[in-house]
Amino acid sequence: MAKLVVNQALVGDIKQLISICPFNAMEDRNGELVINAACKVCKLCVKKGPKGAVEYMEEEVKTIDKSQWKGIAVYVDHIDGVIHPVTYELIGKARELALKINHPVYAIMMGSEISAQCQELLHYNVDKVFAYDKKQLDRFKIEPYTAVFEDFVQKIKPTAILMGATPVGRQLAPRLAARVGTGLTADCTILDINENTDLVQIRPAFGGNIMAQILTPNHRPQMATVRYKVMDAPERNTDKSGEIIQCEIAADKLQSKIQVLDIIAKEKEQFIEASEVLVVAGRGIRKEEDLNLVTELADLLGGQIACTRPIMEAGWLEAKRQVGLSGRTVRPKLIITVGVSGSVQFAAGMNNSEQIIAINKDENAPIFKVAHYGLVGDLYEIVPELINKIKLSKAV
Amino acid sequence: MNILVCIKQVPDSNKVEVDPVTGVLKRNGVESKMNPYDLYALETALRIKEQKGGSIHVLTMGPGQAAGIIREAYAMGADQGVLISDRKFGGADVLATSYTISQGIKMAGEFDLILCGKQTTDGDTAQVGPEVAEWLNIPSVSNVSNILEIGDRDITVEMDMTHELEITKVQFPCLLAVDKDIFMPRLPSYVKKLETKDREITVITLADLEDQDERHYGLNGSPTQVERIFPPEVNARRELWNGNGMELTEQLFQKLKDLKFA
Ligand SMILES: Cc1cc2nc3c(=O)[nH]c(=O)nc-3n(C[C@H](O)[C@H](O)[C@H](O)COP(=O)(O)OP(=O)(O)OC[C@H]3O[C@@H](n4cnc5c(N)ncnc54)[C@H](O)[C@@H]3O)c2cc1C
Ligand SMILES: Nc1ncnc2c1ncn2[C@@H]1O[C@H](COP(=O)(O)O)[C@@H](O)[C@H]1O
Numbered sequence A: 001m002a003k004l005v006v007n008q009a010l011v012g013d014i015k016q017l018i019s020i021c022p023f024n025a026m027e028d029r030n031g032e033l034v035i036n037a038a039c040k041v042c043k044l045c046v047k048k049g050p051k052g053a054v055e056y057m058e059e060e061v062k063t064i065d066k067s068q069w070k071g072i073a074v075y076v077d078h079i080d081g082v083i084h085p086v087t088y089e090l091i092g093k094a095r096e097l098a099l100k101i102n103h104p105v106y107a108i109m110m111g112s113e114i115s116a117q118c119q120e121l122l123h124y125n126v127d128k129v130f131a132y133d134k135k136q137l138d139r140f141k142i143e144p145y146t147a148v149f150e151d152f153v154q155k156i157k158p159t160a161i162l163m164g165a166t167p168v169g170r171q172l173a174p175r176l177a178a179r180v181g182t183g184l185t186a187d188c189t190i191l192d193i194n195e196n197t198d199l200v201q202i203r204p205a206f207g208g209n210i211m212a213q214i215l216t217p218n219h220r221p222q223m224a225t226v227r228y229k230v231m232d233a234p235e236r237n238t239d240k241s242g243e244i245i246q247c248e249i250a251a252d253k254l255q256s257k258i259q260v261l262d263i264i265a266k267e268k269e270q271f272i273e274a275s276e277v278l279v280v281a282g283r284g285i286r287k288e289e290d291l292n293l294v295t296e297l298a299d300l301l302g303g304q305i306a307c308t309r310p311i312m313e314a315g316w317l318e319a320k321r322q323v324g325l326s327g328r329t330v331r332p333k334l335i336i337t338v339g340v341s342g343s344v345q346f347a348a349g350m351n352n353s354e355q356i357i358a359i360n361k362d363e364n365a366p367i368f369k370v371a372h373y374g375l376v377g378d379l380y381e382i383v384p385e386l387i388n389k390i391k392l393s394k395a396v
Numbered sequence B: 001m002n003i004l005v006c007i008k009q010v011p012d013s014n015k016v017e018v019d020p021v022t023g024v025l026k027r028n029g030v031e032s033k034m035n036p037y038d039l040y041a042l043e044t045a046l047r048i049k050e051q052k053g054g055s056i057h058v059l060t061m062g063p064g065q066a067a068g069i070i071r072e073a074y075a076m077g078a079d080q081g082v083l084i085s086d087r088k089f090g091g092a093d094v095l096a097t098s099y100t101i102s103q104g105i106k107m108a109g110e111f112d113l114i115l116c117g118k119q120t121t122d123g124d125t126a127q128v129g130p131e132v133a134e135w136l137n138i139p140s141v142s143n144v145s146n147i148l149e150i151g152d153r154d155i156t157v158e159m160d161m162t163h164e165l166e167i168t169k170v171q172f173p174c175l176l177a178v179d180k181d182i183f184m185p186r187l188p189s190y191v192k193k194l195e196t197k198d199r200e201i202t203v204i205t206l207a208d209l210e211d212q213d214e215r216h217y218g219l220n221g222s223p224t225q226v227e228r229i230f231p232p233e234v235n236a237r238r239e240l241w242n243g244n245g246m247e248l249t250e251q252l253f254q255k256l257k258d259l260k261f262a
Helices: A014-020 A044-048 A086-101 A115-124 A142-156 A169-180 A288-300 A309-313 A379-395 B036-052 B064-076 B094-108 B128-136 B190-195 B245-258
Strands: A003-006 A026-029 A032-035 A054-057 A072-075 A105-111 A128-133 A160-164 A190-193 A199-205 A210-215 A222-226 A243-246 A258-265 A277-281 A304-307 A334-338 A355-360 A373-376 B002-006 B009-011 B016-018 B025-027 B032-034 B055-061 B080-084 B113-116 B140-150 B154-160 B164-171 B174-178 B201-204 B225-230 B239-241
Touching (some): A014 A044, A072 A086, A086 A115, A086 A160, A086 A222, A115 A128, A115 A243, A142 A169, A160 A169, A277 A288, A288 A304, A288 A379, A304 A309, A373 B245, A379 B245, B002 B094, B009 B064, B036 B113, B036 B174, B055 B094, B128 B140
Parallel strands (some): A072 A105, A277 A334, A334 A355, B113 B174, B140 B174
Antiparallel strands (some): A190 A199, B009 B032, B154 B164
């Protein structure tokens, strides 16, 4: 069994060694160096401390036969039969990984009256769709969904399972991982696979300040969740391929202590802080009615309209839509500023956004120091034309 | 009603850096605090107790100094505190952490309701709650954004599913992971702090647990292994595009498609 052992004789300067530990897990107890419960076994003391002072002892671990586990499975995420698009993105990723190790790609779907959905999945180049189509599975309930998934894992033995980091996936994945006693890595941003079928899982840690590369070397299946819009969606093929396999499960496994009483569609979120996409109107907008252009673009991108202070002061938009030092701080996935100069006070409220696109006709506008993509041009030429293009592409 | 709330001590800030040469984590200032999301879980427990009576346990797994957040919970109104602490629990991933916590809960008593925060600010997985429920073999609901009705045998909650709200009724015993903002957490009370300053904290070590097999805990009980850490790529690229309106629009449209927004 793995553990850290202290050789007191080799410790030397005890304070020096204690200072190496980033987790405060070493203490000086009457001149003896002790490791306490804060230890995360990061092994920095082994690597950075005096040679031999702290040693990492590992015992042989029982290894598993990885060749018994085959296929990359994707959970088909849905609410009331409406498939979440992250599912297709993960199918695309699964195919890419599967090609490297010559494994099949599986989709697993559980629900009620889901044959049309299963047919649709065949347009995305999966080898097999495992369908658990039961009245009791009409709505997501944790116990029957976990039981069905466990049944699938035991019968099919996939080497890896990918799930969307959606409200359903984030509950179901950990239940399944604990049920089958395996590892689960949340919110992976990069996935790769080694020849020996080990899934290389990379995720941000410490609030995105560092990245961690994680392996599940001795357990199968390997499980990872991925957020929506992190992986690329594959094209839908006009032809179908692969087959649907209807699966049975004993009725007693479908019981639940949860009762879904109602599902209510939410009103559109009204806080700009909660929006993943923002389009910001600045004083480059000449008249109040021109704000309609900005609103329309925001709607088409699934986001909301926000503004700079002068627009709010003019009474064109409410104070809660103002971004900046005296307004709201926002960190959306995408922010497009139109006719915004980019004053320090404005930028302070948005410069941590993931993607910043600015449209301004003044090449020297400070906003271009903040923007990842800056368009030097007239918003009245660009925005209406962009709206047309997006509408056209959606109509196809 | 017997309620248990899982709370965790987390570093005060996420400001860490990786030394690009040695690949070593540089962590400045190790001040700690209660995971902010767990304050909402504790507040939920206090409100339920106000309505239904009963008692509130808080439980944390961590080093000895994590007792500090139990004191803080006492000052907010928690009745009893449990600290699960043992060097053998070090290096635990989600599976080992949740298993240890579930073992600790079994030792702490019988509970109708277990509450967790949405996620931690350091582990940041939102997985520990559901895995604890799995080990205890009880139903669980995450993303709980409101408590609608507390019956004698069940609780009706609102689960936030991003675009819809699901109203579900769950039988006790169960575990709920509550969202931020479900209820505004109260501040610790100075009077309560004084009142509880000598209140005991139950410490549970490996030797107190039902399962004492070391292989199930800490690094040894963790299927996942961190292979390496490295600094993220910073999006420092800046591009300035010139051209006529039509060209710029086409370029922007393609970019939005690449970024998967259009
Ligand atoms: C203490 C303090 C706090 C403040 N807090 C905030 C705050 O929270 N939020 C905030 O926004 N401001 C705040 N301000 C005000 C801030 O300093 C700026 O005055 C304000 O942000 C400017 O808004 P703007 O960019 O919309 O307007 P302007 O600075 O007038 O910029 C308009 C831009 O539009 C461009 N433009 C014009 N026509 C077109 C066209 N047809 N096509 C393309 N581009 C065009 C121009 O080149 C110009 O760069 C604060 C100021 C102070 C002193
Ligand atoms: N070490 C711990 N001790 C007690 N509770 C914990 C611990 N780790 C996680 N939790 C609980 O599980 C929730 C989710 O944590 P995480 O999966 O780390 O994001 C937290 O909000 C806590 O309620």
